Each structure stands twice: as structure tokens, then as C-alpha cells.
Amino acid sequence: MLDKRMNDALNKQLNEELFSAYLYLSMSAWFDSIGLKGFANWMMVQYKEETEHAMKFYSYIQSRGGEVKLLAIKEPPQKWDSPLHAFEETLKHEQFITKCINELTDLAEELKDRPTMNFLQWFVDEQVEEEENDREIIDRLRLIEGSKNGIFILDRELAQRQFVPESQ
Ligand code: FEO
Numbered sequence: 796m797l798d799k800r801m802n803d804a805l806n807k808q809l810n811e812e813l814f815s816a817y818l819y820l821s822m823s824a825w826f827d828s829i830g831l832k833g834f835a836n837w838m839m840v841q842y843k844e845e846t847e848h849a850m851k852f853y854s855y856i857q858s859r860g861g862e863v864k865l866l867a868i869k870e871p872p873q874k875w876d877s878p879l880h881a882f883e884e885t886l887k888h889e890q891f892i893t894k895c896i897n898e899l900t901d902l903a904e905e906l907k908d909r910p911t912m913n914f915l916q917w918f919v920d921e922q923v924e925e926e927e928n929d930r931e932i933i934d935r936l937r938l939i940e941g942s943k944n945g946i947f948i949l950d951r952e953l954a955q956r957q958f959v960p961e962s963q
Pocket of ligand 1: 812815844845848889892925
């Protein structure tokens with residue numbers, strides 16, 4: 796049985812993951828609206844991954860006999876100044892999620908809740924990858940410095956990203 800504090804914290808993280816999905820779906824719509832279909836695709840894949848993250852929390856809470864409580868999802872922003880700005884905001888958001896995961900891990904340690912510590916390890920590793928992906932695209936956008944050609948080349952590349960469900 797899950798400790799009440801752990802259950803509440805996991806429900807809060809389920810909500811943060813759903814907000815992440817919402818944020819990236821909003822970014823996908825914005826990229827689409829400015830004609831950058833490849834960037835829009837990259838964000839759409841990100842949206843799907845975040846939905847999967849949320850569902851991992853959902854299933855885990857249930858598997859431990861806890862109570863799933865769905866909280867209100869915040870409204871995400873709808874516009875960004877540039878592709879670089881959108882990716883800088885993405886990195887900032889992922890750094891916030893990393894902090895949330897670290898705090899969840901601290902709580903699981905405090906409660907000596909080993910199954911939850913084990914469950915969270917996947918997210919600890921995932922956050923390293925998430926931040927690395929964002930930094931890589933930010934570095935490239937900074938090199939391009941708004942050059943239209945550079946943006947179109949990167950757009951073609953980001954169009955290749957595909958969603959691979961975690962179970963496969
Ligand atoms: Fe599920 Fe991007 O954090």
C-alpha cells in the first residue's frame with residue numbers, strides 16, 4: 796500500500812506529465828502555424844511520449860493499490876518568439892521536471908519505499924536524455940542564428956523523428 800504522502804506526490808507528477816504533453820502539443824500547433832512541419836512533428840512525438848509518461852504514473856499508482864486523482868491541467872502558452880525561444884522554454888520545463896523527479900525520489904527514500912524508488916529510476920534516466928535532446932537542438936539553433944536555410948534543413952531533419960512506444 797502506498798503512503799498517503801507518496802500517493803499525493805505521484806498524482807501531482809501525473810498531472811505535471813499531462814501538462815508537459817499539453818505544452819508540447821501547443822508548441823506543435825504553433826510550429827505548424829508558422830509552416831515548420833518538421834518542428835511540429837518533433838513536438839507531436841514529444842507530446843505522445845509525455846502522455847506515455849503520465850500513463851506510467853497512472854498505472855503505477857493503481858498497481859500499488861493507491862488512488863488516482865486527476866487534477867486540473869494548466870493552460871499552456873500558445874506562442875513563442877522564435878524556434879530557439881520555444882526550445883529554450885522546453886529545456887527550462889524539462890529542468891523543472893527533473894527537479895520534480897528528484898524530489899519524488901527523495902520522498903521515496905525518506906519513506907523507505909523501495910518499489911517507488913525502483914519505479915522512479917526509469918524517469919531519472921529519461922530526464923538525462925530529455926535535457927540532452929533539448930540542449931542539442933538549442934546548440935544547433937544558436938549556430939544557425941535564424942538563417943532561413945539553416946532552419947529549413949533542421950526542419951527536414953526533425954520531420955524524421957518517430958514515436959516509438961516504450962513497450963516495443
Ligand atoms: Fe516526462 Fe519530458 O518529462
